[in-house]
Amino acid sequence: MPRFKTVHRGLKLLPIDFDKQLLPGTFEHALSYLVDHELDLSDFHARYRNSVEGAPAYDPAVLLKIVLLAYSRGIISSRKIAAACRDHVLFMAISGDSQPHFTTLAHFVSAMGELAAKLFAQVLTVCDRQGLIGREMFAIDGVKLPSNASKAKSGTRADFLRQAEKMEKAAQAMIERQRQCDRQPEDDDLRAARKLERLQANARQLRSWLSENPDDRKGAKGRVNLSNRTDNDSAKMATSKGVVQGYTGVATVDEQAQIIVDAQAHGTGSEQALLTPVVAATAAWRTPTTCYTADAGYHSRKALEQLEAAGIAAFIPDNGYRKRDSRYAGQALHTEKPDPLWDKSAKPRTSRRYSPADFHFDPIQQTCTCPAGKQLYGNGSNCLIKGQPAIKFKGALRDCLSCLQRKQCLRTPEKTAARQVTFCLPKAAPDNALTRMRRRIDSPQGREMITRRFATVEPVFGNLRHNKRLDRFSLRGRERVDGQWKLYCVTHNIEKLARCGT
Incomplete structure (x- = not known):
């Protein structure tokens, strides 16, 4: 019978050199080097006031390393991050065996605010210095993710007023019934008292929210948008998985090395309104020859006219470009179990009468x-x-x-x-921004740019959604969610630095 050496499992005491755990060429090595030698964290240090009094605090550089390493491993829960600092050797090595409490980690991420934008800009500057930004084509895309908000608590002010009045009437009716029953408290009375307390508390919360928010949210065209009592910056958005209450994370990706040059989170599901702020945010990175590409959700007359007025080259298709492109002729054959709520394909006619399509018309x-x-x-x-x-x-x-x-x-x-x-009869097509963009998309160059856009931006979202397991935002408020989205995009850019940088 053959004999083999003993394999040790479980707990074992070993001397470990933390510096040797960060191997060159890995994400954690690049992260440690950037935070220690490249990033300016003076804005984080300015928040601390414990130079004379107070207990020593965790170094923000250590907390930043821990959070970004956790995001790169698909860990978003602060409790799981704190557990990794106690059990995982790599987290011990990058943090110097620091074991911050999960509340410390949660407060660090939620209170980051605008400092996340400064970190993103600093990492982007390092990427540019390494020659990873080509500035030839910027591809724009977004993803709709749920946030830490209750979809059931969405509505207009009129809806909330009706709910508050209904709760107050129910509470008043319970009070009247209790006044009519003059007897010793029993189990049923105790349950009724707890129910009455909950109704009154919910009614007070509704009234307090209505007083703090005197106006409804207004959309782009002046229509009333639904408000949310848990996170009023979020919005109800339709996705392929159903309706979610959350934010749209928009990323602008450079074609050369798939570096994210801009990241924003918005509480709206309308992508048409997001093209202009994204183009304005990337003005410092583009050149006169830089062109923008986006999907059909960003196609609108106003945005295209603004791009033409600014002299910016763009390739943004309309919703019908696939019907005019022969490459998508057989795409319906690959559709699996279409959702009847979202399937926009033509339904078969049930009528047996002849329609105009059965008549032969020679124009x-x-x-x-x-x-x-x-x-x-x-x-x-x-x-x-x-x-x-x-x-x-x-x-x-x-x-x-x-x-x-x-x-x-x-x-x-x-x-x-x-x-x-x-x-x-076909109308004479007017010469405006929409028709000019349609001709540009239908040209051989336009079809090539659409293909290049797919190859540029889709792998980035695949990395964030699948590899990093980003399936929701864990914070509330647009500023905090925007900071968390930027941290994930910073993680992606540091990965590119570790693989492509010198």
Whole structure:
């Protein structure tokens, strides 16, 4: 029988050199070097006032290393991060065997605020110094993620007023019933008292929220948006997984090494309103030859006109570009179990009557032939239907009255003598920003830029969502969520530095 050496498992006391655990070329080595030698953390130090009095605090450099290393491993919970500092050798090495409490870590992340933007800018400067930013193409995309907010507590001020009044009426009715029952308290009375206390507390919270927020949230076009009583900066957003209460994380990625040059989090699901602030935020990094690419969600007349006025090259397709591109002709074959709420494909007709599609219309000769092979005559050319030019055709009585297909052609063949059909003529396309962008997208260069956009920005979100397991934001408030999103993007950029930098 062969013999093998003993394999040790479980607890064992070993002398460990923490410096030798951070191997060159790894993420933790690059993170440690950046925090110790490149990043300026003086703004973090300015927050501490314990030089004379108070207990010593954890170094913000140590806390930053711990948080970013945890985000790179897909750990977002402060309790799990604190447990990793006690059990994981790599966390011990990068933090110098510091074991901060989970409340310390949670407060450090939530109180970071605008300092996350400064950290992001400093890491981006190091990436630029390493030559990882090409400035040839910036690809923009976003992801909608739920946040630490209750979807059930969304509504308008009118909805909240009705809820408060309903709770107050229910509480008043319970008080009246208790006044009518003059007896010793029993178990049922104790339960009723607790229920009354909860109703009154919820009603007070609603009234307090209404007094602190006197106005409804307004959308881009002045319409009322839903408010949220747990996080009023978040919004209800429709995703492929259903409706979530959260934020949209937008990232602008450079094509050369997939470095994120800008990261923002917004409490809106409308991507059209996010293109302008993203372009403005990346103004310091682009050159006169830099072009922007984005998906169809960022396509709008106002944004395209602003880009043209600023002389910025962009390739932003409209919603119908896939129908005009032969490369997407067979994409419907790969659709698996479409959701009926989101499937926008054409539904099969249940009616057996002939539709205008069954008639042969020649737009050049302006003639029309019915399914029975009979020629229809024009009945009102040069007419307008909802502002669009159209031409009408009507069948001859001698053909329609004796036709054997009247039941398939007419809705009421016993009352209607002849079939009429209308065809809309194509309008002359106006020369505006939308049509010019459509021609640019349909060109060979435009199709190439769409492909390059996929290859640039989609792997970045795959890294953040799958590898880093970013499936939700754990904070409340736009400033805090924006800081957490920037920290994740900083983690991605440091990974690129570790792999591509010198």
